[in-house]
Amino acid sequence: MSLIEEIREAVIEGQANVVVEKVKQALEAGESADTILNQGLISGMKRIGELFEEGIAFVPEMLIAARAMDKALVVLKPYLTAEGVQPIAKVAIGTVKGDLHDIGKKLVSMMLEGFGFEIMDLGIDVPPEKFVDAIRNGAQVIALSALLTTTMPAMKSVIDAIQQAGLRDQIRIVIGGAPVTQEYADKIGADGYAADATSAVRKVRELIGA
Numbered sequence: 768m769s770l771i772e773e774i775r776e777a778v779i780e781g782q783a784n785v786v787v788e789k790v791k792q793a794l795e796a797g798e799s800a801d802t803i804l805n806q807g808l809i810s811g812m813k814r815i816g817e818l819f820e821e822g823i824a825f826v827p828e829m830l831i832a833a834r835a836m837d838k839a840l841v842v843l844k845p846y847l848t849a850e851g852v853q854p855i856a857k858v859a860i861g862t863v864k865g866d867l868h869d870i871g872k873k874l875v876s877m878m879l880e881g882f883g884f885e886i887m888d889l890g891i892d893v894p895p896e897k898f899v900d901a902i903r904n905g906a907q908v909i910a911l912s913a914l915l916t917t918t919m920p921a922m923k924s925v926i927d928a929i930q931q932a933g934l935r936d937q938i939r940i941v942i943g944g945a946p947v948t949q950e951y952a953d954k955i956g957a958d959g960y961a962a963d964a965t966s967a968v969r970k971v972r973e974l975i976g977a
């Protein structure tokens with residue numbers, strides 16, 4: 768088994784210490800952070816999701832896999848983000864109300880930060896008012912994450928709240944998360960959608976003309 772496959776397996780098994788150790792080894796062996804992230808960590812998270820769907824894994828297994836990924840991201844972060852870049856714009860990011868999934872949002876934040884954006888991380892289970900406040904506090908872009916089909920409508924609630932506050936014209940809104948699509952973004956009147964953290968950076972840059 769390759770190191771990358773070992774990382775993937777250890778994520779599935781939720782062995783945080785093994786994951787961290789193997790990620791360090793892979794970096795030392797010259798593997799790119801991108802390969803470690805996508806083929807190791809994210810691939811492992813996708814698999815645990817499938818096992819959950821098949822009734823083989825349960826919520827505690829998803830949780831320990833997520834913790835393992837979280838710890839590995841701390842190691843990987845310096846390799847994914849460049850330091851000392853002037854902020855391009857302020858992005859307020861959060862997982863919408865009712866949704867506790869954190870990792871995708873965290874990855875998008877890290878990549879945006881690495882490309883010179885200032886991040887206001889509003890956390891998980893964020894009510895619409897908090898996004899409205901973030902605009903009043905200088906955010907130029909709002910980034911919304913949802914991992915559940917049942918919480919996707921909360922993205923629309925955020926857009927509605929921004930509209931009602933009379934702030935829609937001064938903000939760009941980008942949405943994402945596993946069940947979200949471009950079609951959904953168009954339907955609820957978001958300005959953009961991206962499928963992963965790398966294309967999220969591209970999309971946000973495009974939206975603000977950077």
Ligand code: B12
Nearest residue numbers: 816866867868869870871912915916943944945963964967
């Ligand atoms: C880990 C996990 C959990 C953990 C989360 C821990 C944490 N700290 O985040 C815990 C155990 C808490 C959890 C709970 C639940 N979960 Co869960 N979970 C997952 C799992 C396995 C992985 C998610 C993940 O981290 N993926 C890795 C990251 C990197 O990927 P990502 O989040 O998709 O993010 C990427 C893109 O989507 C995008 N992106 C994400 N956000 C944004 C935002 C913007 C602006 C942009 C541009 C892009 C973008 O970029 C990211 C990087 O590439 C998924 C399976 C899956 N395939 O997604 C299920 C999954 C999302 N969960 C699911 C379910 C059902 C639940 C529960 C309802 C289970 C239960 N019965 O309690 C609860 C709901 C809790 C709640 N209220 O939120 C289902 C959702 C089904 C559906 N269609 O709605 C899934 C798909 C599993 C499945 N196959 O059934 N879960």
